[in-house]
């Protein structure tokens with residue numbers, strides 16, 4: 001019932017009413033005893049919309065959704081090899097707000113804001129204020145694409161590109177659609193899981209009218225993130241002609257079991273989404289406790305190959321600075 005009330009509100013109200021208080025979150029989940037383990041770093045506060053909290057199990061301290069958002073003491077631990085900018089992104093932007101690392105596609109960080117703060121996020125230390133495209137940067141980006149005929153796809157990312165309102169988002173779509181060489185516009189977003197109502201009719205209508213192919217890569221780590229309502233919204237997006245893919249991050253004690261991965265793939269498929277990437281964790285400072293060692297990741301992957309049809313097995317990849325693609329993990333390696 002509470003769930004129903006939350007999810008009927010328009011997405012912008014849901015966005016502004018996200019939980020930012022640890023005490024409130026723990027009280028809703030009846031987990032006040034966890035308070036002592038919480039630590040909130042100044043640069044990356046707690047933030048979680050109520051529609052996402054509603055998918056957590058009350059009283060379960062090991063809930064896989066809770067683990068992704070509850071700041072933990074372990075974030076303070078300094079672990080060698082885990083750094084602020086693991087992908088050296090701060091140095092790979094020819095224009096403010098744009099990354100051009102991969103030959104045929106550029107990635108735009110059109111906002112630094114996210115509806116949810118995921119504790120393992122590799123962009124948690126990213127300097128968005130120095131990397132946000134301004135109005136004039138938008139024109140520079142369009143010009144840059146024109147000067148690089150090899151680019152045929154633009155990825156809107158962030159932060160979360162669906163965190164911006166439709167007016168601003170549509171202005172980006174208008175600008176990109178006017179560039180004849182672009183065939184595809186892609187959105188990398190976690191909002192369909194976090195506030196499903198973000199996939200509102202105006203947005204889906206606009207996407208269905210695009211002259212470009214629209215790809216939406218959602219970011220779902222666990223089957224529990226897709227309840228019935230979420231699945232319904234995803235199906236609507238699909239009906240609007242959007243190609244839906246998923247990228248997940250392999251996270252210790254969240255989704256690092258065969259069972260969790262199989263369920264995730266099956267639930268995604270039942271909602272019209274195909275698994276795309278399974279990323280091993282980017283070694284960002286504060287997230288070492290989410291990392292699973294390479295040997296067990298590879299073993300897990302072999303089990304997935306047996307358990308799932310090929311089209312439901314995501315590509316297991318690692319992102320490395322200075323590589324022009326996501327690097328496949330060598331599952332034959334003996335390390």
Ligand SMILES: *Cc1c(COP(=O)(O)O)cnc(C)c1O
Pocket residue numbers: 099100101102105106107155325326
């Ligand atoms: C991940 C990423 C892309 C997209 O990679 P695909 O393999 O096409 O999904 C593009 N640019 C940057 C900078 C990226 O990090």
Ligand code: SF4
Pocket residue numbers: 113114115116117118121122123158159160190219
């Ligand atoms: S939604 Fe994506 S960019 Fe935002 S905090 Fe989570 S992982 Fe990071």
